[in-house]
Amino acid sequence: MIGISIHDGHRERLKNRFLKHGLDSFEEHEALELLLFYALPRRDTNALAHELLARFGSLRNVFDADPADLSRISGIGESAAALIKLQSELARKYWLKDREAQSALSSVRAAVDYAGLLFRGKTKEEFYIVCLDSRFRIRHTELLARGSSTEVPVYVRQIMEVVVRTGAETILLAHNHPGGSAQPSQKDIALTRQAALAMDTVSVPLLDHIIIGEKNAFSFSEKASVPKSAPGSPCEAEYSGSPRREPPPDKADE
Structure with a gap:
């Protein structure tokens, strides 16, 4: 005789409810319970x-938690911890790609918003380089280093290696x-001053260095802390903390 779990009917009802109505009517524990079905088929999720x-x-803190901390909960093994963490990483990647496709990083506000997505849910310091074209459109984003909760080397x-490899026309640095x-x-x-001077040697402006804190953000450009090799240049003039302005047109558009 094939045994049927007493949870099978409940799981099927919860899954069908999601497929029909989405998560809008779900409590946080129900959404998490549904997710755990797929990692723990024989547990009371x-x-x-x-x-x-x-x-x-x-729920947000659960998704942002370190997999090692999740695994310390009795019944949450490596697979369940990986599945939980995958949700926040997939969501972050989705919103990053959506943001990259929308518009250029032509203001401090736009740069801070993008950097905020890079570090959403991160509990360790990380350092990114964002490679842009001459119109401040994102062409490549790369993680340079991951450190501890207090520093990243x-x-x-x-x-410089990333700039040369990608052919970036200007760059943005960001860490948390x-x-x-x-x-x-x-x-x-x-580091910001050294990077700006190094970029000057290859004629690739350092547009800004954004730091994302727990409740605020810092822009080196906004605080006039990024050395400018060519004051008054189009790059310096178009990127500002004022309301976003359209980047300069391509020569082909003129």
Whole structure:
């Protein structure tokens, strides 16, 4: 005789409810319970969902949690932890690609918004380089380094290697201070100045260096902390903290 789990009917009803109506009518624990079905086919995922929410405080915090911390919950193995983390990473990638396709990073606000997506849910310091064309459109984004919760080691040669490899026409640097202020450290300031001077040698402007903190953001360009090799240049004039302006037209458009 083939046994039927007492949870099978409940799972089927929850799945059909999602397929018919989406997640709008779901409580947080129900959404998490549904997700866990696919990693834990023989467990009571309702109880696990409640335990995860009690431990981390919210659905967002569950998705942002480190997989190692998730795995410490009894019943959440490596596969379930990976599935949970996959959701936030897929969502982040979706919104990044959507943002890249929308418009150019021609203002500090636009750059901060994009950098905020890069570091959403990150609990360790990470450092990115964003390669742009002459109209500030994103052509390539690359993670240069991942560090601890308080620092991330980055070297100018790493930045230069990406610039040469991708043929970037201008670049944006971004890193995060998870759980802290966006105010730059002395190391942040020194690296930014060194990077700007290095980019000057290959005629690739450093547009800005954005730091994303827990509740605020810092722009080196907005604070006039990025050395300018050519004051008054189109790049400097078009990128500002004022309301976004359209980037200069391509020569072919003139």
